[in-house]
Amino acid sequence: xxxxxxxxxxYNQGKRYEVEAVTDANIVAKSGxxxxxxxxxxxxxxxxxxxMGLLLTPTRGxxxxxxxxxxxxxxxxxxxxxxxxxxxxFQHINLLPNLNAIENVMVPLLCHDVDPSKFRQPALQLLExxxxxxxxxxxxxxxxxxxxxxxxxxxxxxxxxxxxxxxEPLTFVDEESAKTIINFLSKLRDEGKTILIxxxxxxxxxxxxxxxLMKDGRILD
Amino acid sequence: MKRRFQNLLSYAWSCIQRYRVRTLVxxxxxxxxxALFSSVSFLKDGLVKEGELSLRYAPDLTVQGxxxxxxxxxxxxxxxxxxxxxxxxxxxERIWGYGNIxxxxxxxxxxxxxxxxxxxxxxxxxxxxxxxxxxxxxxxxIGRAVADLIGxxxxxxxxxxxxxxxxxxxxxxxxxxxxxxxxxxxxILMNKNDARIFFDVPEDKVTDLLVxxxxxxxLYYEAQVNYxxxxxxxxxxxxxxxxxxxxxxxxxxxGARSGFFSIVWYIVLISVAVVAFNQTVVVxxxxxxxxxxxxxxxxxxxxVIQIRFxxxxxxxxxxxxxxxxxxxxxxxxxxxxxxxDFMLGWAVLYPxxxxxxxxxxxxxxxxxxxxxxxxxFATVVPSWINATVxxxxxxxxxxx
Numbered sequence: 060x061x062x063x064x065x066x067x068x069x070y071n072q073g074k075r076y077e078v079e080a081v082t083d084a085n086i087v088a089k090s091g092x093x094x095x096x097x098x099x100x101x102x103x104x105x106x107x108x109x110x111m112g113l114l115l116t117p118t119r120g121x122x123x124x125x126x127x128x129x130x131x132x133x134x135x136x137x138x139x140x141x142x143x144x145x146x147x148x149f150q151h152i153n154l155l156p157n158l159n160a161i162e163n164v165m166v167p168l169l170c171h172d173v174d175p176s177k178f179r180q181p182a183l184q185l186l187e188x189x190x191x192x193x194x195x196x197x198x199x200x201x202x203x204x205x206x207x208x209x210x211x212x213x214x215x216x217x218x219x220x221x222x223x224x225x226x227e228p229l230t231f232v233d234e235e236s237a238k239t240i241i242n243f244l245s246k247l248r249d250e251g252k253t254i255l256i257x258x259x260x261x262x263x264x265x266x267x268x269x270x271x272l273m274k275d276g277r278i279l280d
Numbered sequence: 281m282k283r284r285f286q287n288l289l290s291y292a293w294s295c296i297q298r299y300r301v302r303t304l305v306x307x308x309x310x311x312x313x314x315a316l317f318s319s320v321s322f323l324k325d326g327l328v329k330e331g332e333l334s335l336r337y338a339p340d341l342t343v344q345g346x347x348x349x350x351x352x353x354x355x356x357x358x359x360x361x362x363x364x365x366x367x368x369x370x371x372x373e374r375i376w377g378y379g380n381i382x383x384x385x386x387x388x389x390x391x392x393x394x395x396x397x398x399x400x401x402x403x404x405x406x407x408x409x410x411x412x413x414x415x416x417x418x419x420x421x422i423g424r425a426v427a428d429l430i431g432x433x434x435x436x437x438x439x440x441x442x443x444x445x446x447x448x449x450x451x452x453x454x455x456x457x458x459x460x461x462x463x464x465x466x467x468i469l470m471n472k473n474d475a476r477i478f479f480d481v482p483e484d485k486v487t488d489l490l491v492x493x494x495x496x497x498x499l500y501y502e503a504q505v506n507y508x509x510x511x512x513x514x515x516x517x518x519x520x521x522x523x524x525x526x527x528x529x530x531x532x533x534x535g536a537r538s539g540f541f542s543i544v545w546y547i548v549l550i551s552v553a554v555v556a557f558n559q560t561v562v563v564x565x566x567x568x569x570x571x572x573x574x575x576x577x578x579x580x581x582x583x584v585i586q587i588r589f590x591x592x593x594x595x596x597x598x599x600x601x602x603x604x605x606x607x608x609x610x611x612x613x614x615x616x617x618x619x620x621d622f623m624l625g626w627a628v629l630y631p632x633x634x635x636x637x638x639x640x641x642x643x644x645x646x647x648x649x650x651x652x653x654x655x656x657f658a659t660v661v662p663s664w665i666n667a668t669v670x671x672x673x674x675x676x677x678x679x680x
Contacts, residue, residue, distance in 0.1 A: 106672075114576050115672040134668070135580055142578030153573050153675070157298035167577040169287040218578070 061111060061222055061253055062087045066120035068106050080106040082276045083120070088255040088269070090221070093248050095264055096257040098273030104257040105150060105226050107273070111255060112147045112224040113137045124222070142170055146215030150227035152207045154199045154214070160186060160206075161195045164213045171218065178217060185213040190239050205236025212240055222253045229258065241266055288583060292590035299566075306555055307599050310651045313551045314603020317650055319610050320544045321643040323619060326636035333460040335527060337398045339372070339490035340505055342521045343512055351519070353485035358515060362491055365511045367504045369494045373486040375475040379468070380441045381430055388440070388468045390475020404469065409434035409454030412471055419471070421454040423464035440468075442478055450474070552650055556658035567659070571666040572674030581667040588663040589656065596652030604647055611637045 066084040071077045081103040088094035088111075098104050109115035111122055113129060122130045129140055141147075154163045164182045168175040186195050189209040194202055202210065208228060215223060225244070229237045245266060248254055256263060264270045272279040296303050343362065345354030359371040375390035391400075393414050400411050404421065412421055422432060432438060436452045450470060458464050470478070472486075481487070491512070496504050502524070509520045571584050579587075610616060616637075666674045 109670075109672040112576070115670045135582075138575060138578060138580035138583075141576065145578075147576050149576075153569075155298075155570070155573070158294070162294075166291075166574075169291045170284065170574075170577070170579040170583050171287075172281060172284040173287075174283060175287060214577070 060087065060089050060125055061255065062123040063111055064121045064123060066107065066110050066117045068110060068115065069118045072118060080276055084278045086271050086278060088253050090253045091248060091251045092268035093244060093254045093256060093266055094269045095267035096271045096273055097261055097264055098259065100259050102273050103276040104273055108224055108226040108257050112145050113141050144220050144222050146218065146220035146223045148211050148215045148225035148228045150230050152211050154207055154210055156199055159196050159198050160191060160202065160210045163199060163210055164217050167214060167218050182217055185216055189213055189243060205232035208232045209236055209239060212243065223247065225256045227257055227259065229263065288586050289590055292587045292594065295591050296594060303595065306595050309551055309555045310599030311602040311606065313548045314600050314647045314651050315606035315610065316544055317548045318604050318607030318643055318647045319616065319619060320541055322607060322611050322637040322639055323616060324541050325638035325640050325643060329638045330460060330636045337403045338523055338526060340493040340523050341491040341509055343489040343491060344519045346517055346519045353481060353487060354489060354518065356484055356486045359489050361515065362489060362512055365508050367493050367508050369492045372490040373472065374490055375472055375479060375481050375487045377479045377487065379478065381438060384429060386426060386468050387466045388470060388475060388478060390472040391469055392472045404456035404458055407455050407457040411454055412469060414471065417471060417474055418450050419453045420450040421456055421469040422452055423467045424455055424457040425464040426466060426468065427455045448478060548650060552654045556654040567663060568666045568674055571663055572671040575667060575671035584667040585660060585664050588659045592655045592659045593652060596655045597648065600648040600651035603651065604644060608639065
């Protein structure tokens with residue numbers, strides 16, 4: 060379970076262009092459930108998701124994982140926490156250029172004390188489950204947006220994290236890819252993973268176990 | 281941990297391979313800079329060493345005759361007078377000049393065997409044959425490079441043209457291989473009397489007198505030489521050149537060369553700075569994004585710094601090695617075209633002069649410093665700065 064407790068993020072605090080992107084957000088994403096955060100573009104979803112994935116330090120408030128405050132961890136320990144527990148899927152996909160699909164999937168393994176070659180088979184299995192086995196050795200530039208996002212999902216899962224944070228994972232993908240990703244996330248929910256997804260469209264809400272609405276940086280009751 | 285380091289190593293290597301254009305630009309620029317720097321440094325160090333060698337056996341004072349302000353022969357009777365000056369150890373008469381073998385101009389030095397101040401076995405170590413002796417006339421000992429140039433061996437007879445176009449013949453009795461490349465390149469040694477005949481020098485004259493002083497404490501050396509120089513200057517129609525004046529002349533020569541060396545330094549530094557700037561600014565956005573992404577995937581700040589460090593060190597060491605190899609090949613195999621003419625000045629007139637190069641650990645060290653340190657600063661420092669901010673901020677900043 061991951062929980063946001065009064066999370067607030069103010070960019071450029073004390074400066075001329077100060078922006079309060081998220082204000083006192085409180086949400087709970089339970090294990091074995093899909094939690095969806097719905098809101099229009101620019102409402103602060105990405106900022107909130109980044110804070111919950113420990114990619115961004117909040118100005119105020121806490122992120123609790125299994126009731127343990129992880130916001131107070133040092134930079135080094137946050138990296139360890141992300142490495143072991145969090146798989147992040149970005150809105151803008153963010154694959155590494157000039158690498159092929161399977162190499163991108165295996166990148167997170169490189170900061171673990173493991174032999175990545177032993178994870179080749181699991182990586183191929185993930186790509187197969189996401190319908191990309193025939194594109195496993197295609198370079199990123201040779202894949203469509205939807206295929207790239209599926210590679211990004213596989214990359215988020217290669218280290219078998221218990222928390223999956225997906226920021227607008229369906230924004231730049233085609234219908235078929237969206238369907239594959241949703242089905243796959245549903246399967247992960249059944250395996251007991253904690254899944255937190257943000258979206259600006261409500262089409263994902265029907266798969267959600269819990270939905271939060273967000274507007275102007277605030278979670279609506 | 282060992283496995284993790286191997287993973288970071290393989291990721292760094294994959295970065296080098298992935299960004300081929302960037303890698304190629306960095307490698308080419310740094311390799312050329314390293315080749316230029318090492319090539320000029322090897323040459324400069326070689327010339328300095330050559331200068332030291334040529335002065336090693338130089339007399340403390342050289343006395344020349346002058347007439348109407350121009351150098352001329354000097355009366356050999358001055359040798360006896362100079363010998364009486366306090367502080368003088370020995371005075372050697374020397375007759376020398378230039379002679380032609382075919383179209384090759386060579387230096388012919390007449391050696392006064394009875395008054396030799398330097399051990400010939402040290403100054404002119406024989407490679408084959410024997411040294412000159414006073415019993416045999418019309419014999420010569422030649423430098424290794426001279427022998428190679430004219431294809432002579434011990435036992436051959438050389439025909440050398442005098443200034444009056446008379447052909448004189450000398451038997452080669454020995455070939456020496458001195459530490460000094462200049463000695464080897466153009467020197468023919470013969471008995472003083474043979475040289476007198478060859479250059480048609482009057483019986484009571486010589487080309488110059490070489491004065492060696494007594495050993496004194498280094499503190500008093502200059503004072504002793506200056507005193508002897510003053511005493512000799514009292515003699516009519518003479519000019520005295522001290523070792524320190526020769527040294528200054530040499531320093532002036534190398535000074536001009538080192539001016540060129542400074543220019544090369546600036547060129548190298550500017551090239552490296554441009555590469556470093558390119559790495560920091562142009563590649564900066566790309567790198568910033570990658571740092572943010574890697575951190576979001578679980579890499580720590582130290583992982584990111586290690587990756588960039590390995591990447592830059594690998595590129596720097598490869599570029600340094602290519603540059604060093606290029607510099608050495610350019611100086612040795614190609615005999616340093618263009619640079620040779622500039623760095624050697626008058627010495628290129630020597631027919632078979634091998635460019636003296638000296639490969640020092642210092643130059644090798646500085647070459648690698650040039651190719652690695654700026655690159656490390658240009659990549660590791662920005663990566664470290666990017667890695668210390670939140671991954672989200674790093675990625676957003678890169679896209680901004």
